[in-house]
Amino acid sequence: METGDSGLARAAAGGDREAFAALLARHYDGLFRVCFRLTGRQDHAEDLTQDICLALPAKLNGFRGEAKFSTWLYRVAVNAAHDARRRAATRAKAADGWGDWEIGRRAAQADTAEGLDWLHRAMARLPAELRDTAALTMGEEMTHAEAAEVLGVSEGTVSWRLSEIRKRLKALRDEELSA
Template sequence: MNVPLSNNDLVRRAAGGDRAAFAALVGEHYDFMFRTAYKWCGNRADAEDVAQDVCVRLARALGSFDGRSAFTSWLYRVVLNAVRDRQRQGARRAKQADALREVSASDVAPDQESAVAERQLWDAVRQLPEKQRDAMLLVYAEERSHAETAQIMGVKESTVSWYVHEAKKALKDMV
């Protein structure tokens, strides 16, 4: 593949069975998947697993991408679903033990000279109920608008605003 193709071209070709296009697409978006997964999971091991999981899912799921939303928005949803599946799986494994421990920041790199307060906030956000957490991270960490967040999450914009409101209320007590 010598000529760089736009996302949509790549997606269409990959979905149509073009192996090289698929390789290029996955290669191009792997970093995005990993980084997003990392932000949600908070540790490298889980993020790597989730990203790999998404890569495998894409092989089949690309066909269901209808092009109505931006590819990255759609990809967010695939990643978020994979995160959620992984965390539920973790909860099952731990037999109701606090699954959150597994996903709390365990290897925040030492070069992040971030404030402890920020890290606590980050941890607290990860411990919110799933929908609130997703909304908060998309709006504040990924700087998406409420409208975009709504599209990614597949809910109404007003619902996103409500999630954010609820999350802030909860965070006030946690941080």
């Protein structure tokens, strides 16, 4: 087996596991140092180094021997670090967007809950026959005819009650807003 880096790289590119192991043994520490300098954190450098080592068998076919193997390997590391930073920035941007969406969702949820609380309080102030009509037509989504049958009143009475409910709820809201 050739012992120079170029020969080992050609052999490893051809599938020689021993040549690949020899290349890693020679260059792993230097690769890790470069990754550490590129990332500034040991845990990120360890991950990046491992990612490069996993991708290296496929990348070895791109080594032409025009530069020293270590120079080529460090270029691979720099490119991998750039890719990792781009992925991290994309994830951060997506997380920010998700965070904005979540903040908006929670605000809408709070507005809805506040509106429902107000509606429950306002409905409690209405007479029982109006609450019953609202519960059947709005809550249970019954037609006027169905609600009239359940309540034992005419459809016209159900329609009048719904109109009265809207009028009274609007008056309650206006009263609260002006207070």
